[in-house]
Amino acid sequence: MDTQSAKDTVDIDLGGVSPCGEVIGDLGDDDMVTVLTGMKLNLAFFSEKVANLRNFVMHLETLGVELEGFVLDREDNDVDVGCVGKFLEFDLLCGVLGSEVVELDRFLDTLYAEIADAGERVTSCKPWQDNLLDPEQCLKQSEEQFSEIKKLSASFERTLSSYKRGGIGM
Template identity: 35%
Template sequence: MDESTEKVQEGLCATDADFRKLYSVEGISTKEDDMQEMEIALQALTEIDFRLAYFSEKLMNLHVLYIYLLARENDLEAIDTKDDCILANFFERAMTFDLLSGILDSEVRELDNFMDTLQEEIVDARRKIFSCRHLTEVSHMMEEKLLGCEESMKQFQQQLLELKMQSTQLQKTIAALKDDNFN
């Protein structure tokens, strides 16, 4: 090959490379990419739904435990600890009450930590939904769903705060019962 032919071929190769670069599909979203982004965002929303359902169930069970403890608290306060036989019964009930209120307190703290994790997952889901912004109808529906999840979370946070205060009050009751009857 002569020198001019080589230059023409190099120019064609360069032009061909520039042409491929100009019209490459890199950076351009394909339907498959869109579906994958949408599936990832939907998966994140589903995870949040499951976690909210878990949180709701756990909160309800802890509320039931709290109501049970309130009834036991009333029973303990009504017991006259002057009689030795009754004192043994009182001690057993007080220990059970102490144990169960400790479990309640521990579970409330665990849910509080869980709430922090859930908040992080909601932020992550929002980022994933944002990546689907070009799929306007789908992303709008996912955003509405996420807003509903956030509203549920706010309600659960309020209920958890109330349960936390109630659990603290039970801990004070245990301390007062110990002071009154075992000192």
């Protein structure tokens, strides 16, 4: 009979003992499952947010190309209403992206702390340790994508600054 069906049949409080029989602080089997589930849900949130930001960045890249076309086509004193509208949209969306990057960067720090905490709690139990491998790999992959988004966000901000210095959209 496996552990889960035994727990379903008889309500046993493990009292802070892992499936390996090790004491893991005040955490029992159910508590560890809760910790790992919460961590995995936060990781899924982070990964989904990164995927959404990648789509957002693609839209900003397209908008940046359009703006560049406006800038190249305009004459010295000619201010096009379409150019001003695109500039304002680009400015607003760059601000939104910058805000999301800052927020997600903070969340990433929290996620790493959660993984480290869970890792410390399960160091003596191989079955629980195996539950941390996939999330760590997934986090590294999402973090690489997020790092690229951060670079692009900084690039957009530089582009925006150069447009402002050049008087585009004003």
